[in-house]
Every structure is written in structure tokens, then in C-alpha cells.
Amino acid sequence: MNKLIIISGLMLFSFFFGAGNLIFPPMLGYTAQGNMWLAMSGFAITGILLPYITVIVVAYMNSGVESIGNKVHPVFGTIFAVCIYLSIGALYGIPRAANVAYEIGTNHVLPVHNHFTLIVFSAIFFLIVYFIALYPNRIVDNLGKYLTPLLIIIIAVLCILVIIHPEGSIGEPTGKYTKAPVVPGILEGYFTMDLVAALAFSVVIVQMFKIKGITDQKTLVTNVIKSGFISAMLLLITYFALAYVGATTDKPGLKDGTDILTFNSLRVFGSYGNLVFGIIIILACLTTCVGLVNACSAFAMKKLPKISYKMFVLIFTLVGFLVSTLGLDLILQIAVPLLTFIYPTSIVLVLISLVSIFIPYELKFAFILPACVTLFISILQIISDFKILKPVTALYQSLPLSSIQLAWLIPFIILLIIGIIVDYFLRNRKLA
Structure with missing residues (x-):
């Protein structure tokens, strides 16, 4: 398989795999227990298959997010596209990534957590995002060759160690996963809202191939399908592995996926566990944020061509930084x-x-x-x-x-x- 397709698939995986995607599956496995495989199958339908279909559809139409809405009406298409990029961009996706990286990634690492440390962390976080997103022709290399493999390796080591040395055995399902576990699994995948992100990321992946000189529509769609498949398979393997980590965690009272992964990180990595878990969270949020800034900047430049891509990158990183300082709760509201x-x-x-x-x-x-x-x-x-x-x-x-x-x-x-x-x-x- 073409090296570019593999690297692009890794890049697309890193775009999708944010903090939410990291902590949902462990909690599902922790609750579903013996019904984990059925529940995760449902999760895969809405959390992996739907976003993958979205990537293919946008590539096939070859006109971006707006073209899908234009089928209803051109005015609707424009408003729809703007709402998509606002929701995944400056108003939510970008600042949320930074806040989650801070709230969860540094929770057990930084000795002090206050508004000042949030501002300092966000400034450093967005500075890194800015310099990576600044050069779109290098994003494939920066993410696909370096950051994503590092993220996958760390997660893989954690999951493999937990699988080899499980904390407990898989027990009986509880709560909503007791009966018809596929249905709540489908709803959990639905609530990741990855399809909205896929509408933007699909445009990025198409643009990456065009930058590399692939302009033939049939070849372009074929490459996107292959890259998307690599991303989908990586997500599938990672999600099921994380769910298994949750299912074999035999410690009562854990409230969410963050607690489960923190507990297992400390168990297998000892005193370095918090640091390892923090790196995973921060890398996951960082790669997702780069993809969002790139997608929003490319769309904005298309609508306002007189303003350069680099200027929009600066605008979105600055707005993301300012909104992130409001705190996660207000951003969600x-x-x-x-x-x-x-x-x-x-x-x-x-x-x-x-x-x-x-x-x-x-x-x-x-x-x-x-x-x-x-x-x-x-x-x-x-x-x-x-x-x-x-x-x-x-x-x-x-x-x-x-x-x-x-x-x-x-x-x-x-x-x-x-x-x-x-x-x-x-x-x-x-x-x-």
C-alpha cells in the first residue's frame, strides 16, 4: 500500500481520537462487562462506521461540507457549513480540546490547579497547535509520521500490559447493558458526535491528497477510502482494547473512563502512571485540535479568499485560546x-x-x-x-x-x- 495512504490514515486516526474517544470505551467495558463485545459492536456502528461513511461521502462529492447542505438550498448549505465549523471550531471543539487536555491530562501531574495555570497551559498548548497547523503541507508528516505513532505506541503498551496482567476478570453486566446491550452501545457512539467532526476532517484529508499532487477524482476517492479504512481499523482495535481494559478493572466505585485509565496506568507503570496517562490525553487532544484549526482555517479562507490561510490559523488559535480560558463547564453550556x-x-x-x-x-x-x-x-x-x-x-x-x-x-x-x-x-x- 502507498506510503502516503498509510501516513494519511494515521493522521485521520489522530484527528478523530480525542480525549472523549479515549475515555468512553473503558467506561462502557467497565459497565457492560460480559456484554462488552455486543455493546462495543453497537458503539462501532455510530462511533466508527458513520464517521467513515461521512469521509467517503464528502470525498465523493468533492465540494466540501457546504455542497451537502446545498442539496436542500444554497442558503441552507452556507448556514449549515458555518454552523458545523463553529460547533467543531472556535465555539466548542478547539477550546474543549485544550480544556480537556488541561483538566484531565495534568490533573495528577501539576501540583496546583487554578485559573492561572489554565492560562499558562493553554498558551503553551495553542502555541504548539499554531506552529503545526501553520504549514498544511507538513501536517501529514508531523502527525502521520511522528505524533500519531507515538500516541498509538503509548496506548498500545498500556493496553497490552493490562491485558497480560488484568486487574480482575470479566463479570456480569450492570445498568443499561444488562438487556439488549447493542442499543446503549449505539447511543454511546452517537453521543461522541464524531460525524460532525468527520464533515470537517474529510475536507482536510482530501486537501492533503491534492497538495501531494493527486487530483484525479476516482483516484482521490479511492485513496480516501483506503486512508479512512486504516483509520477506522485503528479506531476499532483501540476502542475494543480500551473497553477490555475497563471490563477487566475489578475496582468498585470508579466514576468514568478517566478514573479507570488512571487507575490502570498507576497499576502497570507505578509512580510514572499519572505522567503516562497525562501524555496520552495531551497528545490525543493536541492532534485533534490541529485538525480542527486546519479544517476551520481552510473553510474560512474559501469563503474569504482575501485573507490568508496563515492569518486564519492565527485567528482560530487565538480565539480558541481565549475561549479555553473560560473553563470547560462554560464552554459546554x-x-x-x-x-x-x-x-x-x-x-x-x-x-x-x-x-x-x-x-x-x-x-x-x-x-x-x-x-x-x-x-x-x-x-x-x-x-x-x-x-x-x-x-x-x-x-x-x-x-x-x-x-x-x-x-x-x-x-x-x-x-x-x-x-x-x-x-x-x-x-x-x-x-x-
């Missing part, structure tokens, strides 16, 4: 409504785009009907979450699957089918 608003619509548009590849005629209403209704349901969910209007809350809660934040799913399936049928008859009428 700002971003959650935006993500709730955009995430279901993102999934719907990606899935329709995938279906459209195999439909021999152009889809119009198959995009418009499901996307508009999904967007409307997302607005209902936000109003319901904030309990602004009781009648609206009651309406949202009456929808099927609203209790698990999937109220959009059934209307999407129904309206997609209706839209495909309408488009088919409209196409036949034109031909007649």
Missing part, C-alpha cells in the same frame, strides 16, 4: 444547544448523500423533506431541554424515541422514502 441543533441534521444529510450515490436520478425532495423536518425536531428538542415552553416540551416528548434523543429518526426514514418516490415521479414526468 455554550456549545450544547448548537450541537443539538446541527448534529441530527448532519447525520440525515450524510445518510441521504450516501443513498443518492446509488440512485440513478437526482434527488431533491429526498433531501429537502427529511432535512427540514429533522431541523424542526432539533429546535423542539432545544426548547424542551431548556423548558422554555411547556406545550412545546410536551409535543417533543410525545414523539417516538425522544427519551433517547432520537426523535428525528423515524420521521427521517419515512420522509426519505416519500422524497425518493416523489423525485422518481417528477423525473418520469420530465422525461415524458
Whole structure:
């Protein structure tokens, strides 16, 4: 296999593998226990397969995130793309990566944790991000050749040592994983919201191949599929290994994946455990943040070509730094409504785009009907979450699957089918 494809696959893995992806699987394994394999299979569907499909779809369309939204309406496409880059960029993804790196990565390393140390850490963190993201033609080399292999090696050593010397044996499942464990596993993968990030990262990976001189559309898509497959397989192996670490941790009272990995790091690495775990977290957040800054800067430069890429890198790193100093809790309060608003619509548009590849005629209403209704349901969910209007809350809660934040799913399936049928008859009428 081409060396560039392998390195690009490693780079894509590093983009996806942030702190959240590191700590979700251990907790799933810790809770699911004997049902871990089934639960992780569900997790892989929404946490790996959906993002992988997204990367392929965006590469196939070859026009970026905006082109997917343009299928509904050009104005919708622009607003959709801006919301995507705001949610994964300056308002959430970028500062969150820095905050998680600080909160978790240095939790047991720094002797003092206060607002001043957060500012100092964030300044150093974003300085590194800035210099790596500054040269897009070197990102593949910097991440794919150096940082990502280092991250994988450290995680692999931790997992292998735990597997060889497990802390306990796999027991009986508890909580939501007792019955039908695949379903909560699917929901856990859904809540990683990696599909939104995939919309941006797919543009980055396509651009990386173009920088390397690959412009033929068929070759480009083929290379993206191969790189994405490498990334997906690495994620699959890593997630299952981390879940197994959680399942074999026989210490009661651990609250989350951070506790589980910290406990096991200390157990297998001794006094250096906190340092090792801190390096893993910081590297995972750093590589993800580089990808986000690059993606947001490339999109902004496309919309405002008079401003250089390097200037946008500076802008996004500075804004990310300033927002990160607000603290993780406030960042989450700002971003959650935006993500709730955009995430279901993102999934719907990606899935329709995938279906459209195999439909021999152009889809119009198959995009418009499901996307508009999904967007409307997302607005209902936000109003319901904030309990602004009781009648609206009651309406949202009456929808099927609203209790698990999937109220959009059934209307999407129904309206997609209706839209495909309408488009088919409209196409036949034109031909007649």
C-alpha cells in the first residue's frame, strides 16, 4: 500500500481520537462487562462506521461540507457549513480540546490547579497547535509520521500490559447493558458526535491528497477510502482494547473512563502512571485540535479568499485560546444547544448523500423533506431541554424515541422514502 495512504490514515486516526474517544470505551467495558463485545459492536456502528461513511461521502462529492447542505438550498448549505465549523471550531471543539487536555491530562501531574495555570497551559498548548497547523503541507508528516505513532505506541503498551496482567476478570453486566446491550452501545457512539467532526476532517484529508499532487477524482476517492479504512481499523482495535481494559478493572466505585485509565496506568507503570496517562490525553487532544484549526482555517479562507490561510490559523488559535480560558463547564453550556441543533441534521444529510450515490436520478425532495423536518425536531428538542415552553416540551416528548434523543429518526426514514418516490415521479414526468 502507498506510503502516503498509510501516513494519511494515521493522521485521520489522530484527528478523530480525542480525549472523549479515549475515555468512553473503558467506561462502557467497565459497565457492560460480559456484554462488552455486543455493546462495543453497537458503539462501532455510530462511533466508527458513520464517521467513515461521512469521509467517503464528502470525498465523493468533492465540494466540501457546504455542497451537502446545498442539496436542500444554497442558503441552507452556507448556514449549515458555518454552523458545523463553529460547533467543531472556535465555539466548542478547539477550546474543549485544550480544556480537556488541561483538566484531565495534568490533573495528577501539576501540583496546583487554578485559573492561572489554565492560562499558562493553554498558551503553551495553542502555541504548539499554531506552529503545526501553520504549514498544511507538513501536517501529514508531523502527525502521520511522528505524533500519531507515538500516541498509538503509548496506548498500545498500556493496553497490552493490562491485558497480560488484568486487574480482575470479566463479570456480569450492570445498568443499561444488562438487556439488549447493542442499543446503549449505539447511543454511546452517537453521543461522541464524531460525524460532525468527520464533515470537517474529510475536507482536510482530501486537501492533503491534492497538495501531494493527486487530483484525479476516482483516484482521490479511492485513496480516501483506503486512508479512512486504516483509520477506522485503528479506531476499532483501540476502542475494543480500551473497553477490555475497563471490563477487566475489578475496582468498585470508579466514576468514568478517566478514573479507570488512571487507575490502570498507576497499576502497570507505578509512580510514572499519572505522567503516562497525562501524555496520552495531551497528545490525543493536541492532534485533534490541529485538525480542527486546519479544517476551520481552510473553510474560512474559501469563503474569504482575501485573507490568508496563515492569518486564519492565527485567528482560530487565538480565539480558541481565549475561549479555553473560560473553563470547560462554560464552554459546554455554550456549545450544547448548537450541537443539538446541527448534529441530527448532519447525520440525515450524510445518510441521504450516501443513498443518492446509488440512485440513478437526482434527488431533491429526498433531501429537502427529511432535512427540514429533522431541523424542526432539533429546535423542539432545544426548547424542551431548556423548558422554555411547556406545550412545546410536551409535543417533543410525545414523539417516538425522544427519551433517547432520537426523535428525528423515524420521521427521517419515512420522509426519505416519500422524497425518493416523489423525485422518481417528477423525473418520469420530465422525461415524458
